Amino acid sequence: MSPRSAVFLGTATVSAVAVALALTGGVTAQAAAANLSAAFAQSSVWTGGYGGGYTIANRGDAPAVGWAVEFDLPAGSAVTSSWSSVKTQTGQHYKFTNAGFNGTIAPGATASFGFNVSGAGLPAACTVNGAACTGGGQVTTTPTTTATRTSTRPPATTTTPPSGDVVSVSTAAQLQAALANAAPGQAIKLAAGTYRGSFVTxxxxTAAKPITLSGPSNAVLINDGPSGDAPDCPAPTAGWDSGYGLWLSGAPYWNLTGFTVQESKKGIVVDDSPHTTIDGVTVHHVDEEAIHFRRSSADSVLKNSTxxxxGLVQPGYGEGVYLGSANSNWACHGNSGGVDRGDRIQVLDNHIGPFIAAEPIDVKEGTFSGVIRGNTFDGRGISGENSADSWIDVKGIxxxxxxxxxxxxAPGTFANGYENHNTSTSPSFDNGCGNVWRGNKSDLGGAGDYAxxxxxxxxxxxxxxxxxxxxxxxxxxxGLTNIPVTP
Structure with a gap:
């Protein structure tokens, strides 16, 4: 065989191998794919049950769009409530799919959901999108809806009423007792941990002796309510749990500092409690609004909070901060001449968003002379429901x-940065008038018309x-605005 023949035959052999490899997929590059794992952890334990949840991690190189975690619980244990997910059940087998806000997981990112269990049994035979939770394969999209919760909490216990200028608490029962027996000048201090129950005072x-409730950010208040028969208008009532994470009712001159409220119907509700200061709190993952100053809780301050x-259950009622009440609710909350006069409230230096389903701040009619300054608004996730399509809607004066x-x-529905409306009320006010905008910086992301x-x-x-x-x-x-600009 001549050298030329040898070279020719070698080339032919290589070509044949290449064709064979191509036909068998031997040289095909692997497509990018998501790879999910899901890790369970308990967050709290009480007599007769526990709270826990899963953290889902994407260890792949492509986004995961939709997830489903499934597991079994032993007989005698049952999931009684859940959040940040959609639950279905067949016997002792549970399936949780993503909620609307947490279905997409970028490479290297995580999502999570939680639940409460009656009984001591732990999840077993866990899968994520059909693969073992220790490491799944490529995901498929699953339908998303909004989760609802039912009530469960540790059984009530009796606690000696606290006394002294400083009251340190570390359990839900101790906190409930401290709130029920609080006195002017007292400081209630939360230890780190999860406090699950109904917390109301x-x-x-007094002006000279305000009451303080403070704790670190990992002191977490959760209310799994509501439960019982609600009164016609919200008021602390025996046998009824509002579902609010923390409720001040007829309790002026309180300072709330540092702690977290989550996984409740509403976050912090301040009713008929003027001169309330909320400083450095965190509120997240609530069914409706996060912080509501209601029933003429005037001269209050919200600052340095996140x-x-x-709006995880009712997006159209998922405001970040709600000042006053719509005039349609003045029959319940109009305790100042028939009006909810939440006047002179200051909202300062807070971070609000993303995924505030309604407006980050909703200023209701009949309220006067507030200040909204130095806040950061992230509009991702504004739902568009109930006319929610801006960072702030101002009907106040x-x-x-x-x-x-x-x-x-994106995602979200967005019309304008700040909106202003005039609402007719009785008694009559010049609602939506006399407001001033200055020094605000707006990036509408190509979606909004006017700042x-x-x-x-x-x-x-x-x-x-x-x-x-x-x-x-x-x-x-x-552009900037639809009216002439003042120099």
Missing amino acids: TKPG ITYT GYTIEDNTGTFS IKISSVSKCSANPNVVYASNTVANARS
């Missing part, structure tokens, strides 16, 4: 909205709204 402080993931920073990007949309122009001729030139906007479809 009707005890007032609010995310609201004489508010100052300044030096806030707002951004929007500041003034709807109450003709109705506010005697007390006009003012938009100063110090406001800026980027990525707006129409």
